[in-house]
Amino acid sequence: MQGFYKKFTTLLDNFFWLLYNVRMEKTVSAIGYIENDFTEKFGIPRQSGKADGVISRIHFYPPYQTEDAFKAIDGFSHLWLLFDFSAAKTTEFHATVRPPRLGGNTRVGVFASRSPFRPNGIGLSVVKLLKVEKTEQGISLLVGGADLLSGTPILDVKPYLPHADCIIGAVGGYADGVANKRLSVEFLDGAKEKIPAEKLAGLIDCLAEDPRPSYQDEPERIYGMAFGAQNVKFRVVGDTLTVVAVE
Amino acid sequence: MQGFYKKFTTLLDNFFWLLYNVRMEKTVSAIGYIENDFTEKFGIPRQSGKADGVISRIHFYPPYQTEDAFKAIDGFSHLWLLFDFSAAKTTEFHATVRPPRLGGNTRVGVFASRSPFRPNGIGLSVVKLLKVEKTEQGISLLVGGADLLSGTPILDVKPYLPHADCIIGAVGGYADGVANKRLSVEFLDGAKEKIPAEKLAGLIDCLAEDPRPSYQDEPERIYGMAFGAQNVKFRVVGDTLTVVAVE
Numbered sequence: 107m108q109g110f111y112k113k114f115t116t117l118l119d120n121f122f123w124l125l126y127n128v129r130m131e132k133t134v135s136a137i138g139y140i141e142n143d144f145t146e147k148f149g150i151p152r153q154s155g156k157a158d159g160v161i162s163r164i165h166f167y168p169p170y171q172t173e174d175a176f177k178a179i180d181g182f183s184h185l186w187l188l189f190d191f192s193a194a195k196t197t198e199f200h201a202t203v204r205p206p207r208l209g210g211n212t213r214v215g216v217f218a219s220r221s222p223f224r225p226n227g228i229g230l231s232v233v234k235l236l237k238v239e240k241t242e243q244g245i246s247l248l249v250g251g252a253d254l255l256s257g258t259p260i261l262d263v264k265p266y267l268p269h270a271d272c273i274i275g276a277v278g279g280y281a282d283g284v285a286n287k288r289l290s291v292e293f294l295d296g297a298k299e300k301i302p303a304e305k306l307a308g309l310i311d312c313l314a315e316d317p318r319p320s321y322q323d324e325p326e327r328i329y330g331m332a333f334g335a336q337n338v339k340f341r342v343v344g345d346t347l348t349v350v351a352v353e
Numbered sequence: 354m355q356g357f358y359k360k361f362t363t364l365l366d367n368f369f370w371l372l373y374n375v376r377m378e379k380t381v382s383a384i385g386y387i388e389n390d391f392t393e394k395f396g397i398p399r400q401s402g403k404a405d406g407v408i409s410r411i412h413f414y415p416p417y418q419t420e421d422a423f424k425a426i427d428g429f430s431h432l433w434l435l436f437d438f439s440a441a442k443t444t445e446f447h448a449t450v451r452p453p454r455l456g457g458n459t460r461v462g463v464f465a466s467r468s469p470f471r472p473n474g475i476g477l478s479v480v481k482l483l484k485v486e487k488t489e490q491g492i493s494l495l496v497g498g499a500d501l502l503s504g505t506p507i508l509d510v511k512p513y514l515p516h517a518d519c520i521i522g523a524v525g526g527y528a529d530g531v532a533n534k535r536l537s538v539e540f541l542d543g544a545k546e547k548i549p550a551e552k553l554a555g556l557i558d559c560l561a562e563d564p565r566p567s568y569q570d571e572p573e574r575i576y577g578m579a580f581g582a583q584n585v586k587f588r589v590v591g592d593t594l595t596v597v598a599v600e
Contacts, residue, residue, distance in 0.1 A: 129414055130386075130437055130506035134473040135378040153517040167376055170464075170472060174448035179465035181526025188435070188475055190377055201421035217417075217510040218426035225417060226381040226508050228435055230477070232518060259377035261473050263464040267528050270400040271479060272519040279428025281514050 136190065136259035138166035143305065144255050147193055149317040149331035149338075151253050152206060153220070154231035156315050158251040159308030161236065164260055171244025180238050184266035185249065189229045190259040194222035208280060209320045218279065229254070232266055288314045289347040300336070300352035309333055313340065313347050383437065383506035385413035390552065391502050394440055396564040396578035396585075398500050399453060400467070401478035403562050405498040406555030408483065411507055418491025427485050431513035432496065436476045437506040441469035455527060456567045465526065476501070479513055535561040536594040547583070547599035556580055560587065560594050 142162035144150045151157045164187075165171075179185075202213040203221040216224050233249035247263070291313045301309055317331055325343045328350065332338075339351040389409035391397045398404045411434075412418075426432075449460040450468040463471050480496035494510070538560045548556055564578055572590045575597065579585075586598040 129383045130439065131380060131382040132437065132474075133378060133380050134475070136376045137472050139377075153514060155517055155520070169446050169448070172448050175462045175464050177449060177460065177462035177465060178527055179462055181524070182465065183522075183524035184520050186477060188473075188477070190379065192377065199416050201416070201419050202424060213424065215422045215424035215426055217422050218424060218429065218512055220511055220514065224509065225384050226435075227379075228381070228475070228509055230433060230435070230511060232520060262471065262475055264467055264477060265465055265526060265528065266520065266523050267400060267467065268520070268523045268525045269528070270402055272521065272523060273402070273431055273479060273513065273515070274519065275430075276513050276515045276519060277428070277430035278515045279512060280425055281512065281516070 134261055136167065136261065137170045137263075138164055138260045140164050140187075140189070140252060140254050140256065140258050140260060142252065142254070142256045143308070143334035144332075145334070146332040147255060148329075149312055149333065150255065151312055151315045154233055154253045155251045156253070157308055157311030158234055159306075159311050160251065161304075161308065162233070162249050162252040162254065162256075163239075164247040164249060164263070166244060166246065166260075168244070171246075173240065173245055176238055176245050176247075179235070179247075179263075179265065182235055182265040184232050185235050185247070186262075186264040186266055186271075187229075187231050187233060187249075187252065187254070187260060188262040188264070189231070189254060190261060191222035191224075191227040191229050192258055193255050194227060196223050196227075199225060205280070206320050212280075214280060228261065229258075232271075287316070289316050289342065289345055290314070291347050291349070293349045294351070297349045297352050301338075302334075305334065309338065313338075313349070316342070316347070318342060381508055383414065383508065384417045384510075385411055385507045387411050387434075387436070387499060387501050387503065387505050387507060389499065389501070389503045390555070390581035391579075392581070393579040394502060395576075396559055396580065397502065398559055398562045401480055401500045402498045403500070404555055404558030405481055406553075406558050407498065408551075408555065409480070409496050409499040409501065409503075410486075411494040411496060411510070413491060413493065413507075415491070418493075420487065420492055423485055423492050423494075426482070426494075426512065429482055429512040431479050432482050432494070433509075433511040433513055433518075434476075434478050434480060434496075434499065434501070434507060435509040435511070436478070436501060437508060438469035438471075438474040438476050439505055440502050441474060443470050443474075446472060452527070453567050459527075461527060475508065476505075479518075534563070536563050536589065536592055537561070538594050538596070540596045541598070544596045544599045548585075549581075552581065556585065560585075560596070563589070563594070565589060 233252045237248040337353045340349045480499045484495040584600045587596045
């Protein structure tokens with residue numbers, strides 16, 4: 107009788123183990139990709155909306171590029187992008203991450219962060235909708251403030267619904283308060299003129315967000331940030347970032 | 354020479370066609386699932402946050418259930434859930450949808466809507482974080498206001514960052530203005546007492562949101578909404594919803 111009982115509970119255990127491990131799985135694929143001046147990770151603002159002046163274009167693959175799929179989208183001021191963290195591939199699961207804004211030394215849980223190194227590697231960013239453009243390849247969207255690397259695959263575009271998505275009085279944990287320090291940006295003679303006029307505001311926004319790793323404070327160091335086809339060289343002393351050259 | 358040119362341009366064409374059609378694709382899998390009283394689609398509020406009183410529990414699969422993965426999450430008042438629209442399977446792409454709140458007759462583009470019937474079928478909802486609970490199976494989260502069907506697979510949990518995610522002054526297109534009509538909810542004798550006390554506020558929130566399809570106005574009709582193990586029967590006359598029975 108005891109043998110039977112043992113068999114029965116083992117069976118039951120295995121049954122629940124199986125049930126527990128049947129997890130939903132599916133394939134997702136890009137509906138398009140983004141194109142902008144962020145050709146490298148260094149210098150991309152750490153959240154969307156910090157550099158509204160940076161303009162990105164979202165291209166869509168067939169059949170998503172059709173005009174119908176974007177009907178009434180121009181009534182929305184902002185959009186959500188779901189995207190693949192294509193530049194942050196990781197095979198292992200790491201339960202904690204070190205947010206750059208906490209100095210890079212403090213660990214928080216991955217689900218308490220927006221880190222790209224996360225299960226399923228899906229990113230979420232809100233962008234400003236600037237223009238719905240009809241091109242020969244169909245619709246493309248011009249958006250401001252995206253914090254995505256150029257070429258990032260887009261998984262979805264959703265309208266930003268103010269009455270549901272904007273939570274007045276929400277509390278942002280460790281991320282509150284650390285987000286508002288901005289640098290003042292100066293240019294050495296001749297550097298400013300090398301930046302195309304329509305890109306200047308966006309670049310200044312990015313620089314003001316302080317691209318350096320938080321734990322670095324080396325006034326002598328010259329950093330280089332790729333921006334479009336250019337390389338922007340700068341150094342930071344105190345609260346002032348000075349662009350020393352644009353190549 | 355012309356033959357060579359033709360061959361060359363054809364080659365180029367094919368090359369770009371291939372390049373254009375190499376689309377990122379990957380497998381995502383559930384990190385957990387949600388459990389609540391929404392056992393059917395009918396009656397679930399059409400956006401998150403409309404029924405904060407409805408409490409859901411998010412269970413996590415190994416290895417995500419570890420305490421480390423949620424370190425510092427209790428500092429956030431709200432969380433984003435990315436989830437699989439598991440109850441809205443569709444194989445074909447439909448460029449337009451008919452949002453229920455527009456009466457179900459007006460078509461808008463799928464990317465101008467939060468419809469579950471969309472490419473990649475990933476949902477996005479913000480919920481209130483009520484409690485981080487340690488159970489024998491690891492961490493589970495109690496959240497308020499989720500508009501997800503019970504059993505929905507969760508793909509990601511991210512903190513809501515007020516300074517990036519709450520856009521003051523954002524414009525919500527056709528969704529503005531149609532979201533605030535709420536019904537007053539009444540109960541016939543004896544019906545209210547059948548609802549467990551801790552679930553009453555959540556149920557009333559759901560009912561106030563008017564579960565009926567927008568294009569229906571049949572004062573005589575009795576609707577039934579599954580809520581947990583119960584069936585809530587009601588009718589709507591004008592701006593008043595009356596619960597006539599709870600079974």
